Amino acid sequence: MLAVEGVSAGYGRLEILHKVSLDVGPGEIVGIIGPNGAGKSTLLKTIFGYLPPFEGSIRFAGDALAGLSPDRVMRQGIGYVAQAGGVFADMSVHENLVLGGYSLGSRRAAAAAIERVYAQFPLFRSRAHQRAGSLSGGEQRALAVARTLVVEPRLIILDEPSAALAPRFIDEIYATLAALNRSGIALLIVEQNVRRILDAAHRVVVLDMGRNAFAGASAELRQSDRIRRLYLGEDAG
Amino acid sequence: MVEEILEFLILGLVLGGIYALFAVGLTLIFGVLDIVNVAHGEFFAIGGYALYVAMVLLGLPPAVGLVLATTVVFALGTVVYPLLIAPLQKRLGRRAPGPLFLVLTLGLSALIQNSLLAAAGGEYLKVPPAVKGGLDLSFTYVSNQRILIVVVASLSLAALFLFLRFHRQGMAIRAVAQNPAAAQSVGIPLSRIFTLTIGLACALAGLAGGLIAPLFSVYPAVGFTLTIKAFAITILGGMGNLLGALVASLIIATVEALSVLVIPSEWQNAIAFGTMILVLLVRPNGLFGKKQP
C-alpha cells in the first residue's frame, strides 16, 4: 500500500536520510525504530510531505506522493499524528474535530463523520467544548488520533505516540491504536520505546544514521540481540 | 465640561471604528503569516481613491461605491501573497532573513503611494459624504456620516469575528495561525489561506479608507500616519491578538480624542506611542498577550 524506495532527504545542505526504503501493507502495523539521530522523524515528515525528498520515490496505492504538500497527501487517505503539539490548543475539542473534517468540503458533510468519531471516543463528547490545550497529554494525543479518523484514512502515520506520556496513557493510546488496526487501518509508527513497538507492531524497520540497518517480524526481533547491540554500540555495522 | 467630554468620546468612537478596521486587519496578517504589512496604509488609501472614482467620476450611489471600493481592495490584497511573498518564500525557505518581508512590504508601500501620485496627482481630493444630515443631540451635533462609520465598522468587525469563529474557512485561518503544521495535516492549503487572509485584511483597510474619505480627503499618503499608529495599537493589544487590537484601537482613539482637551493638537500622534510605551512597561506582551486570533 505504501512503498517508499531509495528516499534521501534533509534540510538544506544537511542530508539526514540516505536511500531509505520501507513498505507498509494494507492493515499492517509497521514500527520504525533506531538510535537518536537515525532520521526516523525526518522519514515520516518526508513521506507526509512536510519535506521534499532529494531523491527516491514514495507511492501510496500506486499514486506518487513525492513532492506533494501535506494537505494534498492527506487527501490520498493518510492521517498524521505529530510528536507533540498536534492539536489546536486554543480551540475546543469539537472545533478540532470540525477541522479534522475540513477536506470534506462543508461543515454539514463533516457532521456525520464527526458523530461517528464521538461514538468511538465517548470521552470527547462530554468534553466537546473544553479547550484542547487543557486536556491531559494522553487525551491530547488521543484527540489528535481521533481528528485523523474523521476522514477515514487507510493509513495513519504516528511520530512517537508515547513521547512525554505517563505509562498508563501510553497503554491507552496503544490500546486505541490496536482497536483501529483491527478495523482495518494500517499504522506506521516511529517509536523511541522499543519494547512497546515490538509488542504492538507486526513488523519493525530499524534505521541507523539515516540508513536502513535491518528489519524483521517483531516476533523474531524480540528474540534476537541485534537491536540491543545496535543501541549500545556493539554492532560492527 | 461633561458635554465636551461626551462630544469627544463620540469622536473617539468614530475614530476607534476606523482604527479597529485597520488594526484588526494588520493583526490578522501578522497572526497568520508572521509578516508586518507596512503597506497596509496604502490599501486604506486605495479604498478612498476607489470610492472617489466610484462616486465622483462614475457617479455611482454611495452604497455601491463603498461595496465596490472594498471589493477592489480585496482583489488587490489577494494578489500580494502569490505574486510577492510566495516566490520569495519558495526560493529562500528557512534562510529568509527576518526583516525581509517587512522590507518587501515597505517597498510595496512606496510603490503604491508613488503609483497613486502618478495616476491621480497629489491634490487632496474631496469625496461627498455617503449620507447627509445628522443627529442633533443637546450638547453636540453628530453627522450621519459619523454614525454610518460606527455602524458599518461595528457590523463589519462583528461579521469578521463570526466568520473566523464559525465558518469553515474562518476556522481554517485560525488553525493556520495557531499551528500551521497541524493545519496542513487536516488538509488546509496554506497558500490559499494566506491569500484569503491578506485579501480580507486589506478589504477591511479599504473599507476604512472609503468610510473616512469624506472626512479626511483622499491623497496618496493618507494612510501613512494611520499605519504608524496602528503599529503602536497592535503592539499595545498584543501582537497577533485580534480582540486586543480591537480594544486597543478604542482605547487609543478615545485617549486621543480626550487629549485634545488638555494638550495641543500637534501632540496628538504622540498619544498612541506614549500610551503604548506606558502599557508595555507594565505588561511587556501587550494588554492581551500574544497570538490568539
Place this chain on the structure above:
Amino acid sequence: MVAGDPVAPRPSPRLAVRSLTKRFGGLLAVNGCSFEVEAGTVVGLIGPNGSGKSTVFNLITNLLHADSGSVLHDGAPIGGLKLHDVARRGIGRTFQEVKIFRELTVWENLGLAALGRGLTGWQDRAHGLLADFKFSHLEHEVGENLSIGQQRLLELSMQLLVQPELLLLDEPLAGVHPVVRDTIAGIIRDQRRAGRAILLIEHDMRFVMDLCDRVVVMDHGEKIADGPPAQIRADEKVIEALLGASRPASQGEH
C-alpha cells in the same frame, strides 16, 4: 598532529558537577545530577531524548542558571560567571547546531577566535590545524559554503586554536560523513593524550563506546549510570532507558 602544548597536571578533577537541579516551570529537567571529568580523559554523556543532557551542558557553561547545585572547574565554582569569563578560564564548547561565522572565511573565523582570547602568534598553530584537518585549500572559503562536516571541523579548530583545558562537545558528529567522524575521533584522542579533559554528548553509540574512558547515562533528568563502557553496556537500567520501558520516578502525571 598539532595537539597543542601539553597540559600541566592538576590536583582536583578538571570539571566537577555537583547535584545540579533545573526546573522549567513544572518540568524537572535535571534532578540532582553529579559527575566528574578528570584531566586526560574523555567522558561521554548519553541518554534518550529529553533526558536532560543538553540542559546539563547549558548549566555547565552558564547559558542557563541552575536552581541548585554547583559546577566546579579545578575546584573553583564557576556558577555566576559570564559566558566570556567561562571561556577565558579555558573552557571551550561546541554546539549542536554548529556555530561559526558564516559570512567570514575560514581564516577569518580562526582569527576571530584568537582575537577573542587576545592571542598573538596564533597564525602558525592555525596553519598547522588547517593542515592536519586537510583544510588548507579552504582557507579563504566563506563559512556558508562549507559542508556540514567541514563546518564542524572549523568550529572544533576554533576551539583548539585557543587551547582550552576543558572541552565540551555537543553532538560533534551530527550530520557528519563517516570519514569526517574518524577525523574527529582522532582529534579527540590527540587532545586526550595531551592531557585535556573532554566531555561530549553524542548519539552515535559506537563512537561513544569506542572512544570514551567513562560514560555517564542520564534518563528523565537523573544520572542512572556512571562507569567504563563495558560496565555501562551490561547495565540493565541503561538498556531499559535506551530501549524504552522506563518509568519516570519523580515526574508528575502528564
